[in-house]
Amino acid sequence: MRLALTSDNIAGACEAVVAEMIKAAQGEAMPYGGDPLTEQVTKMFAELFECDVAVFLVSTGTAANVLSLAALTPPWGSVLCHPESHIVNDECSAPEFYTNGARLVGVAGEEAKISVSALEQAINKRMGDVHSVQPSAVSLSQVTEIGSVYSLAELQEISQLAHSKGLKVHMDGARFANALVSLGCTPAQMTWQSGIDIVSFGATKNGAMAAEAIVVFDKNLAQKLALLRKRGGHLHSKMRLLSAQMLGYLSDDVWLNNARHANAMMALLQKGMASIAGVEIIAPAQANMLFCRLPVGMAEALLAQGFSFYTGRWEEGVVRFVTSFQTQQADVEDFIACARDLSTSHTKTS
Numbered sequence: 001m002r003l004a005l006t007s008d009n010i011a012g013a014c015e016a017v018v019a020e021m022i023k024a025a026q027g028e029a030m031p032y033g034g035d036p037l038t039e040q041v042t043k044m045f046a047e048l049f050e051c052d053v054a055v056f057l058v059s060t061g062t063a064a065n066v067l068s069l070a071a072l073t074p075p076w077g078s079v080l081c082h083p084e085s086h087i088v089n090d091e092c093s094a095p096e097f098y099t100n101g102a103r104l105v106g107v108a109g110e111e112a113k114i115s116v117s118a119l120e121q122a123i124n125k126r127m128g129d130v131h132s133v134q135p136s137a138v139s140l141s142q143v144t145e146i147g148s149v150y151s152l153a154e155l156q157e158i159s160q161l162a163h164s165k166g167l168k169v170h171m172d173g174a175r176f177a178n179a180l181v182s183l184g185c186t187p188a189q190m191t192w193q194s195g196i197d198i199v200s201f202g203a204t205k206n207g208a209m210a211a212e213a214i215v216v217f218d219k220n221l222a223q224k225l226a227l228l229r230k231r232g233g234h235l236h237s238k239m240r241l242l243s244a245q246m247l248g249y250l251s252d253d254v255w256l257n258n259a260r261h262a263n264a265m266m267a268l269l270q271k272g273m274a275s276i277a278g279v280e281i282i283a284p285a286q287a288n289m290l291f292c293r294l295p296v297g298m299a300e301a302l303l304a305q306g307f308s309f310y311t312g313r314w315e316e317g318v319v320r321f322v323t324s325f326q327t328q329q330a331d332v333e334d335f336i337a338c339a340r341d342l343s344t345s346h347t348k349t350s
């Protein structure tokens with residue numbers, strides 16, 4: 001099989017994660033998170049974020065997002081988010097289901113980031129009007145769905161506005177590590193120090209098998225989340241196997257090194273693709289995801305050669321490439337060489 005750039009989900013689990021799972025699978029431990037590994041992982045998160053946190057492990061990013069939102073909004077509330085966001089487009093109305101009907105309200109902005117002025121308008125629009133849903137939370141994706149990354153200043157501006165109006169802020173961090181190494185800041189700086197109240201801390205895309213953490217900075221939300229997780233069917237009885245994944249993932253900088261590798265592979269891919277005639281970079285990749293428009297026929301030809309990536313989901317000719325911790329440099333170089341050959345042969349015959 002040739003290079004697959006379909007998603008970072010197509011990668012397996014990294015060795016450190018699998019090794020910890022195998023260890024944890026031996027013997028017995030108390031269920032539902034009452035085990036020593038889960039306690040250890042909670043402490044690791046507190047160290048990582050440099051503050052006291054409540055941690056709720058779940059096995060999908062959708063569960064992490066929707067349980068977080070359910071903790072932040074009443075059924076008559078609304079969650080303000082970018083129209084491109086995963087919670088709007090890719091969660092099959094699970095946010096509405098888990099919040100008992102709260103509404104997702106799109107707030108547009110360049111590069112799939114929420115614009116502060118549009119957010120202010122959306123918040124003010126019908127606040128206090130009994131006939132309308134009441135803005136209760138902002139949810140932003142870091143990395144965004146187009147591959148851009150909010151700067152710390154942008155996060156702070158959004159959070160300050162949200163808090164000043166009484167709204168909480170959720171971060172969909174399905175690609176948390178990729179954003180973090182891209183910004184070169186600490187987890188604390190990218191979250192609570194920038195006003196984030198709750199984060200879906202993704203690990204699955206970057207090396208875990210199936211483990212995500214809801215990390216709660218506002219401890220008043222902890223009890224509610226514990227009950228929401230159980231009621232929603234996401235309190236795993238063998239929690240230690242999720243905790244083991246997190247232990248392997250967070251130990252020895254595995255998560256950071258995996259993300260650095262994925263981002264470096266994307267930088268290489270982006271540089272190569274940008275140098276090919278006819279290829280247009282739609283949104284520069286700041287982490288491990290790139291959108292570009294390929295010359296007519298190139299996507300089909302690459303797919304026919306055995307490469308894989310998503311196409312046909314966006315405007316004509318637009319494709320998405322995603323690298324992962326498993327992406328190999330030689331495979332990226334092979335992909336770029338093939339794309340270059342196709343562009344040259346296309347130019348010669350046309």
Ligand SMILES: Cc1ncc(COP(=O)(O)O)c(C=O)c1O
Nearest residue numbers: 060061062063086141145172174
């Ligand atoms: C931005 C974003 N949020 C959340 C998720 C988590 O989704 P899942 O429920 O498939 O783990 C994804 C996965 O594609 C994503 O891209």
